[in-house]
Amino acid sequence: MAKALKKQALGRGLSALLKDPSNDIQSVKDKNADKVIGSIIELDLDAIEVNPFQPRTNFSEESLLELASSIRELGIIQPITVRKSGFNKYQLVSGERRFRASKIVGLETIPAYIRIANDQESLEMALVENIQRQDLDAIEIALSYQRLIDEINLTQEQMSERVGKKRSTITNYLRLLKLDPIIQTGIRDGFISMGHGRAIINIEDQKIQLDIYEKILEKQLSVRDTEALVRNFNVSKNIETPSKNTENQAIPNFVKNGIPVFSEYFGHKIDVKVSSNGKGKITIPFHSEEDFNRLKKLVEGAK
Structure with missing residues (x-):
């Protein structure tokens, strides 16, 4: 003391x-x-x-x-x-x-x-220190990397040394900035994940990107589903969701009707999977330790 x-x-x-x-x-x-x-x-x-x-x-x-x-x-x-x-x-x-x-x-x-x-040193310090934080969303991190390139003139190799991340990781973040701005906003707001974004970026046409983004939201597609959809488009130029034998063949109405209720309660878009035998799984995302604790309080308050 x-x-x-x-x-x-x-x-x-x-x-x-x-x-x-x-x-x-x-x-x-x-x-x-x-x-x-x-x-x-x-x-x-x-x-x-x-x-x-x-x-x-x-x-x-x-x-x-x-x-x-x-x-x-x-x-x-x-x-x-x-x-x-x-x-x-x-x-x-x-x-x-x-x-x-x-x-x-x-x-x-x-x-x-x-x-x-000085201003340049302050910018670099702010960008590097903030990149290390756990609660920045993927687009904020990508924008920080881009500013280090544009305003500090750092190469990806130099950034890798500054922030302690692999060069491939930095490249994956920077590629997200090629997504349509609406999709970038979707990542920032938690409607889709960085994994979804990384799958969509393999489509260059931003109009098709938006069509796929809407399909993800409409059908609650997982990252794996999205990757399959993108592969299917690159082969057949068709964005229809590939058929599946065992999972999500048809989401029951009681589940569809319940998804908005869950999403509103938890403040996030939830992911629901239903198998052919009627069993299912609900996934609730969180974006930081604070967000996780907020969800925990909701559950505790419901007891």
Whole structure:
């Protein structure tokens, strides 16, 4: 406890140092820069602006409220990262969800790591750090990779080293950007998975892509079903779903009528498979740990 209090006091002391105009640190060579850079410092929320280079654009209001509740109970567990943009002014590099949730709670300060970076370095840091997150959707990741190529001039090989991903993985994400924008939105909103998108991208004609996308939604096709449909199109130029002997020959009406109820309750498009003997399986997707916990609470509340 004493160690924690000492660390907190140190953060407050450094905060005062940063508000002293005679100690305006702009470079790693400036006086006292070594005390500030890499340390956890309590910063005023009003002194921080969001990062215009932030690759993430979707922030679920429900998940932000859940995070705000956690912060209210436990405080900020992981500090945000900022860069100095002027005297007592900072710009987010990573941690925008924590920043937003802290404002919801009504906090005045937030623990932060301070870095010194120019705009290009800040963009690269924001993109690389956000790619590592588990709750970005596949299209957000793909857009981040594309920005590293377009704005930082990184090759796929260099990106592979920066983010610790295989080059083939990066290529698979980038290929998703060749999908029709409507399909990209479908991936972002969870109506189809990245696997569906990877199957559809083997069709160059975006009109046919959309026809296949609509078929996936209409018939609740799995990734394997979609791959078969695409193979069938490439051979016969026909997008009719290949016939199956044992699975989903005909989804009973009681199942069809129930799918929207389940989807609305869980907040996701669910996947239902029905075999020829009448037995079936319901698959409920989730997109992050927070999303999983949300689904868990729904189930617990229904007991």
